[in-house]
Amino acid sequence: MLFLDRTHGKALGALLRRVGFKVKSIYGVYPKKKHELIPDPEWIAKCGKEGWIAVTGDKRIETNPINRHAVINAKCKMLLLTDTNTNPEEFGASIIVGRDRIQQFIDRDGPFFLNVGKQAHSHILNFRIPSLEPFSKKNGKRREDGDEQKEPEPPAEIRGSSVGLIEVPAAEQIPIRISEPSSGEEPS
Numbered sequence: 001m002l003f004l005d006r007t008h009g010k011a012l013g014a015l016l017r018r019v020g021f022k023v024k025s026i027y028g029v030y031p032k033k034k035h036e037l038i039p040d041p042e043w044i045a046k047c048g049k050e051g052w053i054a055v056t057g058d059k060r061i062e063t064n065p066i067n068r069h070a071v072i073n074a075k076c077k078m079l080l081l082t083d084t085n086t087n088p089e090e091f092g093a094s095i096i097v098g099r100d101r102i103q104q105f106i107d108r109d110g111p112f113f114l115n116v117g118k119q120a121h122s123h124i125l126n127f128r129i130p131s132l133e134p135f136s137k138k139n140g141k142r143r144e145d146g147d148e149q150k151e152p153e154p155p156a157e158i159r160g161s162s163v164g165l166i167e168v169p170a171a172e173q174i175p176i177r178i179s180e181p182s183s184g185e186e187p188s
Helices: 011-017 042-051 063-076 088-097 098-104
Strands: 001-003 021-024 054-057 079-083 112-116 127-132 164-167
Touching: 001 011, 001 164, 011 021, 011 042, 011 088, 042 063, 079 098, 088 112, 098 112, 098 164
Parallel strands: 001 021, 001 054, 054 079, 079 112
Antiparallel strands: 127 164
């Protein structure tokens, strides 16, 4: 169960629920403006007691000694969104795409903080440039002359178009940016 504090509560909660996450927000747990008065240590303690994973964009949860102490005492598991000036759809996408990786951490005992960013650096990996040199499925590298393993014959429909792959070192990889169209432009 995710608990969303006031930094991203309503819109992000609705988005995550639509794709199957179980979500509570500070607005539902503390209704009728009670959420405005609830001190951070109190909702943090409730998250720890209930076993909820807290999601916040408030950096003071980690940096303020009182809040940090509350996280430790409650053994709370905290997902810290890297900023609060982003559309909830961007962080929703990060949580959705990163759910398996996030799960690896939330299966551990608390307390802990885990940063969740909106950048896809870890979502898109292994950029490769095709090579016409034979590719070994055995070890994932180009084969050298003298390798006993014979290159399998490609199926007739693709014979003559089969290629191998070479890894590009991280230093040579090019970041991919996907930007929204300028106002007035149609998305492609």
